[in-house]
Amino acid sequence: MGGCVVQVLILDDDGRRANAVEAAVRFLEHEVVRGPADGELAEVLEPNRHYALALIPSEGERERRQAALEVLWQQLPELPVFLISEQGQARGLDAGANVLGTLQLPLRQAQFSAALKQALAQNARSRERRDRPGGRAPRLVGQSRPMQQVSRMIEQVADTEASVLILGESGTGKEVVAQNIHYRSGRADKPFVPINCGAIPGDLLESELFGHEKGAFTGAISARQGRFELAKGGTIFLDEIGDMSMPMQVKLLRVLQERTFERVGSNRTQEADVRVIAATHRDLEESIRNNEFREDLFYRLNVFPIEVPPLRARPSDIPVLIEELVRRIEEEGRGSVRFSASALSCLSQYAWPGNVRELANVVERLAILCAYDAVQVDDLPVRIREAAGVPVDPATAYLPGGGKPTPAASAAHGTAGRDGAGAAVAAACAAEASLVAEAAPAAGPATEDPPDLAAIPAFLRAAEAAEPPAGLSAEAANGGPAGDEAALGTAPVTEPGYTVTGVDWDKGGVDLKAALSRLEQRLIEDALEHADGVVARAAKLLSLRRTTLVEKLRKYDIAR
Ligand SMILES: Nc1ncnc2c1ncn2[C@@H]1O[C@H](COP(=O)(O)OP(=O)(O)OP(=O)(O)O)[C@@H](O)[C@H]1O
Incomplete structure (x- = not known):
C-alpha cells in the first residue's frame, strides 16, 4: 500500500489462527493489535488509537462474536470490520458494527490488500465527514445550467427544516446533494447519517433505523442505538427509500408524523430531532399506482423535491x-x-x-x-x-x-503496449486476475501460487490466469470457444446468449459446489462490469431482484 503502515485490529481467541493472520498482516509491514473476540474487547480498545480495520472470525460462538461487534459499534462505529472465515462465506448477517465483508483464510496478500484499500477509502470518507468544520460541504461539481439550478435549490432549502426528496437515476450524485444540504444547514456540526434502505434486509431495517433493547430479538445481546439516535440534531439520509417495504413505510410515516420513535423492544419514547432527506431512483408516483409505495409517506417526504439530472x-x-x-x-x-x-x-x-x-x-x-x-x-x-x-x-x-488487450492477447496478436503503459497494463491485469482468484471459495495455499486450473471449468479460466496454461492456446485461455473445445474435448452447453464450456474429467473432475459458486460470482462480476457498477442494471441482466443481488454482493464480498 505504497509504504503506508496501518494498525490492524485482530480479534480472535484462537491463538493459532490469530498468529497466522498476524503473520500475513505483518508480512505486508503493517502493525497488529490483538484483542479478544467477545465483550472483553471493551477493555482492550484504546479510544485514541487509529485502527485501519478490524478482523474477526466468522466461525465460533455467535453470541461472543456479536458482543465484540456490539463493542465496536458502540466505541468505533466507523471502523471497517472484515469477518475472516476458514469455511467459505460467513452465514447469517451479524447486526452491528461496520462489517464490510468476509475474507477467506489463509489470508492472501491480494485479498487483504483489496480489503485494506476498501477500508482506507471508507476511513478517508469518515474522516472527511468528521473534519468538515461547521458545514463545509463536499464538492458538488458542475457548471451546466441544470446543475446550477440544483445548486440554487440546495441554497434555498438548506437552512430550513423541510424534508427533501432527491430524485434521479442511480449514480447522478443524489447523496452528494444530500450532504451539501446538510453541511449548509444549521445542523452542519451534528452528524449526517446515511442509510441505504434497499440494501438492508427488511427484518433488520427497523432496528437499524430505531435501535433495539437488549433481548428484543434473538441475537440482540445488548442494547444498541439506531440511525435516528445517531443522527440526533443532524440529518438522516434515507437512500433508496423506494425500496422500503410497505410495513416499514408505515413505521417510518408514524415517526415522521409524531416526530418520536421507540427502540425495538422498548416503550420509552424518544424525540426524533432529525432532519429527513430521502432519495430514490424510482418513479415513486408509479410505485404508488402499483401499491408499492404509500401516498401519505410520499407527500410527507416530498415537501421539497430536487431532481438531479442524468449526466x-x-x-x-x-x-x-x-x-x-x-x-x-x-x-x-x-x-x-x-x-x-x-x-x-x-x-x-x-x-x-x-x-x-x-x-x-x-x-x-x-x-x-x-x-x-x-x-x-x-x-x-x-x-x-x-x-x-x-x-x-x-x-x-x-x-x-x-x-x-491482456498481455497474452497482445502477444497472440503481435501488438505491443505503448511504452511504459505496458507494465501498468500487465500490473492491472495481474491484479485483476489475482483478485478474482483470491475471491474463489476453494481453500488454497497462502502463497501467490497460481490456482489449480484443472479444478476450474474452462469457462472461468480466462480471469484466473494472465498467461495461457500449458496446452491451451491464447484464444482458449481467453474463452474462445474453438480453443476450449479443442483443448477439453467436451461439448459446451449452449443457451441463447451464453455458452458454458466443459471440464477436463481426466484431471480429477470438478468440485461442483465450488464451481457453481465460482460461476455465480464470475457472472455477477461480469454483469456488474457490463452495467458499469450500477447494481439495478446488473440485477436486471441477471434476472435477479436488486435486493437479492445486493445480498450476493455482500456474500461474495464483491465491491460495487
Ligand atoms: N456533481 C458531482 N460532483 C462531484 N462528485 C459527484 C457528483 N455527482 C456524483 N459524484 C460522485 O459520483 C459518485 C456517485 O454519486 P452518489 O453516490 O451521490 O450517487 P447517487 O445518485 O446517490 O447513487 P445511488 O442512487 O446509486 O445511491 C460518488 O463518488 C460521488 O462523489
Whole structure:
C-alpha cells in the first residue's frame, strides 16, 4: 500500500489462527493489535488509537462474536470490520458494527490488500465527514445550467427544516446533494447519517433505523442505538427509500408524523430531532399506482423535491467532473492521470447510463492503465469509442469495457503496449486476475501460487490466469470457444446468449459446489462490469431482484 503502515485490529481467541493472520498482516509491514473476540474487547480498545480495520472470525460462538461487534459499534462505529472465515462465506448477517465483508483464510496478500484499500477509502470518507468544520460541504461539481439550478435549490432549502426528496437515476450524485444540504444547514456540526434502505434486509431495517433493547430479538445481546439516535440534531439520509417495504413505510410515516420513535423492544419514547432527506431512483408516483409505495409517506417526504439530472443531459460537466475525480485519486495517493483533448471530447459524447458513478469507474480504471500518462482515445473503453463513432481496432478491444488487450492477447496478436503503459497494463491485469482468484471459495495455499486450473471449468479460466496454461492456446485461455473445445474435448452447453464450456474429467473432475459458486460470482462480476457498477442494471441482466443481488454482493464480498 505504497509504504503506508496501518494498525490492524485482530480479534480472535484462537491463538493459532490469530498468529497466522498476524503473520500475513505483518508480512505486508503493517502493525497488529490483538484483542479478544467477545465483550472483553471493551477493555482492550484504546479510544485514541487509529485502527485501519478490524478482523474477526466468522466461525465460533455467535453470541461472543456479536458482543465484540456490539463493542465496536458502540466505541468505533466507523471502523471497517472484515469477518475472516476458514469455511467459505460467513452465514447469517451479524447486526452491528461496520462489517464490510468476509475474507477467506489463509489470508492472501491480494485479498487483504483489496480489503485494506476498501477500508482506507471508507476511513478517508469518515474522516472527511468528521473534519468538515461547521458545514463545509463536499464538492458538488458542475457548471451546466441544470446543475446550477440544483445548486440554487440546495441554497434555498438548506437552512430550513423541510424534508427533501432527491430524485434521479442511480449514480447522478443524489447523496452528494444530500450532504451539501446538510453541511449548509444549521445542523452542519451534528452528524449526517446515511442509510441505504434497499440494501438492508427488511427484518433488520427497523432496528437499524430505531435501535433495539437488549433481548428484543434473538441475537440482540445488548442494547444498541439506531440511525435516528445517531443522527440526533443532524440529518438522516434515507437512500433508496423506494425500496422500503410497505410495513416499514408505515413505521417510518408514524415517526415522521409524531416526530418520536421507540427502540425495538422498548416503550420509552424518544424525540426524533432529525432532519429527513430521502432519495430514490424510482418513479415513486408509479410505485404508488402499483401499491408499492404509500401516498401519505410520499407527500410527507416530498415537501421539497430536487431532481438531479442524468449526466447525458449535461455533457459540459464532464471535464470538470473528471478533474474532480482525478483530484480525489491524487489526494488518496492512488496515482494520477491526464486526459488528451480528443479523449475528453470522446468522453463527452457518450450517454453515461451509469452517470457520474460510471464516469468515476472509468477514470479509476484509466488511472491504473495509463498511470501518470495522458489518456488517448485508443485507451478509452470500446463502448465509449463506439458511441463517439471512433473506429475500434480489434487489437485494442479485448477487455470488456477496458479497451486494453491482456498481455497474452497482445502477444497472440503481435501488438505491443505503448511504452511504459505496458507494465501498468500487465500490473492491472495481474491484479485483476489475482483478485478474482483470491475471491474463489476453494481453500488454497497462502502463497501467490497460481490456482489449480484443472479444478476450474474452462469457462472461468480466462480471469484466473494472465498467461495461457500449458496446452491451451491464447484464444482458449481467453474463452474462445474453438480453443476450449479443442483443448477439453467436451461439448459446451449452449443457451441463447451464453455458452458454458466443459471440464477436463481426466484431471480429477470438478468440485461442483465450488464451481457453481465460482460461476455465480464470475457472472455477477461480469454483469456488474457490463452495467458499469450500477447494481439495478446488473440485477436486471441477471434476472435477479436488486435486493437479492445486493445480498450476493455482500456474500461474495464483491465491491460495487
Ligand atoms: N456533481 C458531482 N460532483 C462531484 N462528485 C459527484 C457528483 N455527482 C456524483 N459524484 C460522485 O459520483 C459518485 C456517485 O454519486 P452518489 O453516490 O451521490 O450517487 P447517487 O445518485 O446517490 O447513487 P445511488 O442512487 O446509486 O445511491 C460518488 O463518488 C460521488 O462523489
